[in-house]
Amino acid sequence: MQDEPGRAVRVPRALERVPPALTAVDAVLRRVAEHGLQRATTATRAELQAVAAQAHHARLVRLERELEALSTQLGRYLERDPLFRPAHWVAGAARVWLLVGTTRAALAQAETPADLEAVAGTPRRRYVEVAGAIEVQAVAASGWVTDSGYAGVTVQLWQRDAARWLQAAVVRPQTMVGAAPQRLLRMSVNDTLGLTTQMLAHGAWTLRGVRLSQDGRLSLHQGLQVAAGAPLGRTALDPLYVASGAEAVDRLARGSLSPLDGVGSVLVYLEPVDVGAVTMDETQARAVSSLRDSAGATVPVVVSLRPENDILIDNLTMLASPAWQPDGMVVRAALSQGRLVLHPLTAVFLDPVTLPGVRLDPVHEVHLTLEPLKGAQR
Amino acid sequence: MSVDVLLDDVEQELSALWGSGLALPGVERPAALRRLAARTEAAALARATGLLQALGTALEEGDSDGAFAQAMGLAVWLRTFRAVWSLEVARERLTVDTETGATARRVAGYTGRVRLVGPEVRAGRWLLHGLDEAGRWVVLADQPDPLDLRDPLGGLSTSRLFQDHVRLGAVLRSTLALDDHPKDQSSRPILLRPAFAARPRLQTGGEGPQPERVASVPRRGPPVVVTATWVPRPGGWGCRVGGVEVSLGDGEVLTFNLQKRWALGVSEGRVAVLPDGGGAVLLSMEDRLGDPVFPTVDPRAVRWDPAWLQGRDPMVDAWVAVLLGADHAPPDGASAELSWWLGEAPARPRAGAEIPADPVAAHGLVWRTLAAGRPLPAEWVDVWTHSPLSAPTPLEEVAVRGLCLGGPAGRALVEAHVAMLRRGVTEPDLCPAPRSLWVVADALARLRDADPRGRPMDALGLPLGVLRLAAVAPVAEWLSSGGPADREVLDALLLIAAMGDGAAYWTGR
Numbered sequence: 112m113q114d115e116p117g118r119a120v121r122v123p124r125a126l127e128r129v130p131p132a133l134t135a136v137d138a139v140l141r142r143v144a145e146h147g148l149q150r151a152t153t154a155t156r157a158e159l160q161a162v163a164a165q166a167h168h169a170r171l172v173r174l175e176r177e178l179e180a181l182s183t184q185l186g187r188y189l190e191r192d193p194l195f196r197p198a199h200w201v202a203g204a205a206r207v208w209l210l211v212g213t214t215r216a217a218l219a220q221a222e223t224p225a226d227l228e229a230v231a232g233t234p235r236r237r238y239v240e241v242a243g244a245i246e247v248q249a250v251a252a253s254g255w256v257t258d259s260g261y262a263g264v265t266v267q268l269w270q271r272d273a274a275r276w277l278q279a280a281v282v283r284p285q286t287m288v289g290a291a292p293q294r295l296l297r298m299s300v301n302d303t304l305g306l307t308t309q310m311l312a313h314g315a316w317t318l319r320g321v322r323l324s325q326d327g328r329l330s331l332h333q334g335l336q337v338a339a340g341a342p343l344g345r346t347a348l349d350p351l352y353v354a355s356g357a358e359a360v361d362r363l364a365r366g367s368l369s370p371l372d373g374v375g376s377v378l379v380y381l382e383p384v385d386v387g388a389v390t391m392d393e394t395q396a397r398a399v400s401s402l403r404d405s406a407g408a409t410v411p412v413v414v415s416l417r418p419e420n421d422i423l424i425d426n427l428t429m430l431a432s433p434a435w436q437p438d439g440m441v442v443r444a445a446l447s448q449g450r451l452v453l454h455p456l457t458a459v460f461l462d463p464v465t466l467p468g469v470r471l472d473p474v475h476e477v478h479l480t481l482e483p484l485k486g487a488q489r
Numbered sequence: 490m491s492v493d494v495l496l497d498d499v500e501q502e503l504s505a506l507w508g509s510g511l512a513l514p515g516v517e518r519p520a521a522l523r524r525l526a527a528r529t530e531a532a533a534l535a536r537a538t539g540l541l542q543a544l545g546t547a548l549e550e551g552d553s554d555g556a557f558a559q560a561m562g563l564a565v566w567l568r569t570f571r572a573v574w575s576l577e578v579a580r581e582r583l584t585v586d587t588e589t590g591a592t593a594r595r596v597a598g599y600t601g602r603v604r605l606v607g608p609e610v611r612a613g614r615w616l617l618h619g620l621d622e623a624g625r626w627v628v629l630a631d632q633p634d635p636l637d638l639r640d641p642l643g644g645l646s647t648s649r650l651f652q653d654h655v656r657l658g659a660v661l662r663s664t665l666a667l668d669d670h671p672k673d674q675s676s677r678p679i680l681l682r683p684a685f686a687a688r689p690r691l692q693t694g695g696e697g698p699q700p701e702r703v704a705s706v707p708r709r710g711p712p713v714v715v716t717a718t719w720v721p722r723p724g725g726w727g728c729r730v731g732g733v734e735v736s737l738g739d740g741e742v743l744t745f746n747l748q749k750r751w752a753l754g755v756s757e758g759r760v761a762v763l764p765d766g767g768g769a770v771l772l773s774m775e776d777r778l779g780d781p782v783f784p785t786v787d788p789r790a791v792r793w794d795p796a797w798l799q800g801r802d803p804m805v806d807a808w809v810a811v812l813l814g815a816d817h818a819p820p821d822g823a824s825a826e827l828s829w830w831l832g833e834a835p836a837r838p839r840a841g842a843e844i845p846a847d848p849v850a851a852h853g854l855v856w857r858t859l860a861a862g863r864p865l866p867a868e869w870v871d872v873w874t875h876s877p878l879s880a881p882t883p884l885e886e887v888a889v890r891g892l893c894l895g896g897p898a899g900r901a902l903v904e905a906h907v908a909m910l911r912r913g914v915t916e917p918d919l920c921p922a923p924r925s926l927w928v929v930a931d932a933l934a935r936l937r938d939a940d941p942r943g944r945p946m947d948a949l950g951l952p953l954g955v956l957r958l959a960a961v962a963p964v965a966e967w968l969s970s971g972g973p974a975d976r977e978v979l980d981a982l983l984l985i986a987a988m989g990d991g992a993a994y995w996t997g998r
Contacts, residue, residue: 144560145553147510197504204507205564339634341647341654345686356583360576367572370565408583438686449493449578461671461685475685 125224128169133211133218136162136174140207148188148200156185170224172232174210177203209371238322238330245318246271246340247329248347251378251441251457252312252478254292256419260285262292264481266312267378267441267456268329269347276350276378279329281308290418293481296469300331312481313474315340344475348459351380351441355406356451359444363451376445380459381410383440386430391416398424400431402440402453412442412453419480423455426479430458435484441476455479464489493578495528496571499537503564511548511556519545536566598669598687599679603627604697605661606712606761607772610641610786615650617660618678618712618763618772624698626678626711629665629689633657638953639990641742642787649683651691661783663691678711700761705731707764712772718757719747726751728769736768741954743771745961746784746791752965753797788957798964802974807831808982824979825853826927829860830942830986837861844869848879848886852928855892859935865893882906884925888932900936907933911950920959923977923984926951930987944989953988960984 139162143155163178181203187195210230217230247268256262263282270277281295288294296309317340322330353359362377387401387409398420400412414420414427429435439459445452456479463473467486477484502518502525509515522545529537540563547555605619613636617629629650637644642658651660670687673680681689700712707713717735720727726747728735737743750756761781762769773781774790784790795813799806803820804827810817811830819828825835835857844866845851851873858865873893879886884906891903907929914920930945937948946956963981967974 141554141557144507144557145510145512147506147513148508150510197507198500201500201503201507201564202568205561205568208561209565339647342649342652342683344652344684344688346652346688357580360580360583363579364573364576367576368569370568410583446575446579449575450582451579459685463685 125170126218126221126227128165129171129214129218129227132162132165132169132171132174133215135165136178136207137211140204140211144204148185151185151189153189156182156189159185170227170231170234171210171214172234174207174214174231176232177207177210181207206371213371236324236326236328238324238328238332241321241323243319245273245321246315247277247318248315248340248343249312250347250351250380250476252481253456254295254419254478254480256285256290256292256417262288262290262295262419264292264295264308264312266308268316269343269350271343271347274350275327277323277327277329279311279331281331292419293422296481301333301335303333304331304335304337306337309469309471309482311337312478313471313476315342345439345459345461348380348439348441351378353379353381355404356381356402356408356410356444357406359410359453360446360451363444363446367446376443376454378441378456379444380439380441381453382438385436386412386427386440388431389424389428398427400427402442410451410453412455413447414454422483423480426458426477426482426484427455429484430479434489437477458484460489462489492532492574495532495534496567496574499525499529499541499563499567503560503567506544506560511553511560514548514556519549522548534570537563537570540566598667598684599627599672599681600668600670601625601627602692602697603629603665603667603689605663605665606700607763607781607783608657608661608786609763609770609772610636615657617665619665620698620700620711621679622697627681628678629681631683642783642789650681650688652683652688655691657786660691661781663693664697665689666692705733706735706762706769708766710764712761712763714759714761716757717760717762719751720756721751728771730762730769735762737762737771738768740785741952741958742788742790743785745788745954745957748958748961748965749791749793750784752968753791753793754969793968797968801971804979805974805982808979808986811986812982825857825860826983827979830983834862835860837863844872848883848889851889852885855889856928856931859892865895869893870895884910884921884929888928891932891936895936900933903929903933903936907949914951914955916955920951920955922980923959923963924980926956926959927980927983927987944987946984946988956984956988960988 139158142158143151146155159178159182163175163182166175166178181200184195184200184203188200213230214227217227221227247270249266250269251267252264254262254264261282262285263280265278265280268277268279279300281298281300283295283298296312297307300306300308300311317338318329319336320334322332322335324330353362359377359379359381362379366377381402381404383402383404384407385403387403389398389400392399396416398414398416401409402412403409412427414423416424430437437458438461440455441457441459442453442455445454458477458479460475460477463475464477465473465488466477466482477487502521506514506518509518522541526538526541526545529541540559544556544559544563547553547559601621601623603619603621605617607618609616609618613632615629615631615633617631619627619629621627631648631650633646633648633655636646642661643656645654645656648655667681667689668687670681670689671684673682700714702714704715706715715730718729720729726737726744728737758774760774761772763772771785772783774784776782776790782790795809798809804823807817807820807823807827811827817831819831819833823831829835838854838858842854844854855865855869870893873890878890887903887906891899893899894902910921910929920926926946926949930949931941933948934941934943934945939945939948960981963977967978
């Protein structure tokens with residue numbers, strides 16, 4: 112890299128480490144491909160782990176993670192673990208190969224480590240202070256539980272002034288709230304704000320002292336100031352709106368075609384004509400319902416039978432009754448076995464709903480994994 | 490044979506290659522790849538065919554570099570094509586399912602353009618009354634947050650109805666366009682509340698039906714236009730329409746405006762009112778320029794021209810200069826407070842002066858010392874911090890004691906009395922004299938290190954309407970009487986100056 116003839120520009124140390132790391136990764140992958148899994152040993156796995164460590168030191172975060180995943184896969188293969196899937200190995204190896212190629216191409220243009228971040232990834236999110244106030248409207252929320260012992264609620268917020276999505280997550284260890292994310296609803300989002308997670312998940316807010324990550328995560332830090340904002344109503348759902356299941360497939364198509372960044376699911380807002388009855392599929396441990404879209408197509412709604420989905424399944428059962436047919440639903444759309452399937456997050460009612468046992472004004476959105484409809488009034 | 494099976498077979502072939510390795514793939518692999526290539530060719534998957542053939546050739550020739558590149562390319566193609574294929578299949582299955590058309594469930598809402606006649610503001614709620622193109626009476630209800638009592642028309646409010654930050658003044662000047670807005674089916678008028686999926690849009694201009702002009706106010710019905718006469722009554726204001734007395738309620742802003750209007754000698758005007766079971770709600774009034782104004786909501790609806798106040802009394806002229814922020818020299822005989830408001834430091838009290846026991850006189854001495862930028866003598870502080878409090882305690886005494894104590898102790902003393910004052914002052918009759926209010930507000934501002942020439946009345950937290958009425962009556966009476974300005978008028982002007990909104994609310998500037 113030179114900025115004028117005869118004068119070399121100092122290359123940052125992290126960038127200096129990238130070319131040898133890529134060469135090493137390429138060599139190991141090629142060697143595994145040539146020898147084949149049948150001839151792989153624990154030494155092969157150690158090689159993969161070594162180049163993963165080299166990728167780590169060169170700040171090639173995505174490559175490091177893919178190599179670690181390959182190493183785990185290889186461990187399963189060596190241990191004759193029935194969870195090993197050859198197709199997953201092939202796909203993982205192809206992703207590593209692609210990442211090496213795209214990183215090389217990006218490196219040719221990069222002058223600082225930051226120039227590589229889009230391809231190489233970042234070790235952890237960086238939150239950047241946003242000047243002034245931003246206006247957001249909560250449109251969906253869902254509760255979740257992780258195998259690593261955490262329960263959380265993620266609120267999807269629409270930022271009207273920048274026309275983009277933000278996510279705010281409240282997370283606590285299960286030792287504190289159990290495997291019941293709904294318990295987080297009554298908790299304050301941090302120690303200084305008198306704002307509960309449930310309040311944040313309903314309504315519009317003007318936020319000051321905002322810190323945002325590049326991928327739209329909102330930090331709920333102690334310096335955040337929150338005031339009531341102008342509610343956007345249905346307008347906030349416009350960016351998510353799809354008239355039919357076919358349009359939801361189109362949305363999926365927009366994100367699914369990149370072999371590196373392909374998305375598995377998208378958030379959409381549908382206005383179903385009706386919601387079908389819930390049936391239990393014990394063999395696959397899931398509850399199945401359906402939405403009929405405005406074009407008349409029936410799209411399956413699938414929820415796995417897990418304890419944290421109990422409220423969701425009860426709510427889905429109620430939504431199938433004529434009295435509780437929602438006017439809209441925010442769902443996560445994905446493909447499964449060649450079919451579009453939906454996972455519901457939030458039901459939207461044009462006539463407000465009074466939720467039982469909460470000090471909230473009547474709401475238009477009911478977050479289905481968190482807020483029981485039983486006892487609610489319209 | 491379906492594409493799914495073909496894709497599965499390609500995947501299996503890749504898995505087999507990864508299992509055996511590209512260097513020693515086994516003799517059957519190139520042939521298997523050629524067979525697969527023939528099948529992909531038959532399925533018109535040209536890219537896959539090319540990759541499979543090249544891979545087979547590389548394996549036959551022992552070109553492991555070429556085989557590696559082709560195998561990786563094939564894996565990427567498989568991932569991408571499978572994504573596309575799944576999307577197509579999912580789309581097709583949705584189409585196959587489509588047999589019955591959907592039926593709409595929603596009841597149609599209200600669609601039309603509404604020209605507003607005026608607002609009714611009750612307990613922080615807006616009821617915007619208007620007529621649509623067909624002459625139907627439409628009411629839009631909203632609960633904006635916050636409603637700025639200093640400037641209800643110009644302040645920015647967060648509206649659920651409009652789903653935005655709006656100014657009531659801008660709303661009232663607009664025509665509202667509504668599209669399928671949910672409405673109460675049973676009510677008359679057409680009542681529109683904040684809705685989730687609809688909101689009125691503000692449009693400029695556009696003529697619409699005007700309220701019917703009538704000689705007397707009916708008991709019920711849509712807004713009407715009448716000619717009304719304002720009549721001062723003991724304890725309030727009355728209104729006569731067609732010889733019949735109509736109650737307009739006792740809103741503070743309306744009373745404030747009618748006081749100003751009456752002082753100008755204007756006692757009759759054309760107004761739009763909403764019949765209310767024998768009474769009426771005033772919605773709007775024509776001002777001198779013919780535009781509608783909203784005297785129940787807007788303290789500036791009736792304006793005083795500064796020229797009407799000026800030229801009658803030199804002290805009043807000086808106070809009007811204070812209100813307008815204009816330069817003005819203090820006239821001869823101006824009080825120390827007036828001079829100070831006009832920017833002149835008052836004369837220092839003579840050295841060694843004894844502080845009187847009377848709280849009003851003592852406050853005068855203490856205030857002049859502080860306003861001159863001098864510290865209070867220790868003996869004054871000693872006198873006023875050790876004597877017992879009177880009961881009830883005059884506000885001047887609270888101010889003197891607080892200023893002598895100074896610091897957190899003085900501030901706490903004054904704040905405690907202000908809290909009691911806040912609880913007691915709920916209507917104009919219970920409001921202390923304007924001068925006493927200013928004395929305590931000024932003391933609190935000094936003890937809080939705030940600017941006493943700012944808006945010291947704000948710190949008292951007293952109802953704005955009560956303060957306005959406490960100040961407007963003496964000035965209005967003086968204006969209508971034509972006599973000299975007495976102490977009460979000057980104290981009222983002092984209070985207006987301390988409220989900080991004199992120019993805006995008194996003269997409309």
